[in-house]
Amino acid sequence: xxxxxxxxxxxxxxxxxxxxxxxxxxxxxxxxxxxxxxxxxxxxxxxxxxxxxxxxxxxxxxxxxxxxxxxxxxxxxxxxxxxxxxxxxxxxxxxxxxxxxxxxxxxxxxxxxxxxxxxxxxxxxxxxxxxxxxxxxxxxxxxxxxxxxxxxxxxxxxxxxx
Numbered sequence: 001x002x003x004x005x006x007x008x009x010x011x012x013x014x015x016x017x018x019x020x021x022x023x024x025x026x027x028x029x030x031x032x033x034x035x036x037x038x039x040x041x042x043x044x045x046x047x048x049x050x051x052x053x054x055x056x057x058x059x060x061x062x063x064x065x066x067x068x069x070x071x072x073x074x075x076x077x078x079x080x081x082x083x084x085x086x087x088x089x090x091x092x093x094x095x096x097x098x099x100x101x102x103x104x105x106x107x108x109x110x111x112x113x114x115x116x117x118x119x120x121x122x123x124x125x126x127x128x129x130x131x132x133x134x135x136x137x138x139x140x141x142x143x144x145x146x147x148x149x150x151x152x153x154x155x156x157x158x159x160x161x162x
Contacts, residue, residue: 023157028121029114031153032135032143038063041070041102045080046093048072048101059132061141062105068134068141070105080104111136112145122150 037051038061048060052074062070080099082092111134112121121133125147135143 024117024119026118026153027114028112028116028118028133028135028145029143031118031149032114032145033149034143036061036134036141036144038141039072039101040064041105042100044097045077045099045101045104046096048077049081049096052077059144059146060101061134061144062101063141066140068109068111068136070102070107071109071132071134072101072105073131076104076106109134113137114142118153121145125150 037055037057039048039051041062041064051060052058058074060072061068062072080095080103082095084092087095110124110128110130112124114135114137124130125133125145132144132146134141135145
């Protein structure tokens with residue numbers, strides 16, 4: 001064993017060298033969530049809130065027909081809703097039912113093509129601190145790549161052991 005070999009900082013076990021060649025061939029299509037839940041731009045904030053809660057998701061692509069027009073993020077939705085502590089319940093419902101997602105959605109979100117190498121998409125998520133990237137194929141929404149998708153993919157790769 002050479003002195004240059006990397007070792008696990010916890011147990012000292014030698015770590016494998018390099019990334020398996022097959023892992024470098026992974027594309028966004030391998031890791032993305034296909035056919036994501038979507039909303040239209042005229043849906044209410046309450047609809048967005050309920051969809052996120054029901055499906056246990058934090059981002060919703062906003063589409064008009066087949067065209068991606070935005071992305072609704074949980075953080076933006078939370079910032080837009082009145083505080084339950086300082087506003088009466090009626091105010092909360094008025095704002096949430098009376099405001100459309102188009103008012104707070106991220107317009108023209110950064111997107112990726114499903115054929116993009118997964119490494120490039122992961123770098124984009126990491127460097128931009130975005131939690132998700134809508135995935136397009138031929139200009140049509142076909143999926144969404146989230147930070148959770150990347151975590152799941154990493155776990156699967158580590159379980160396979162390279």
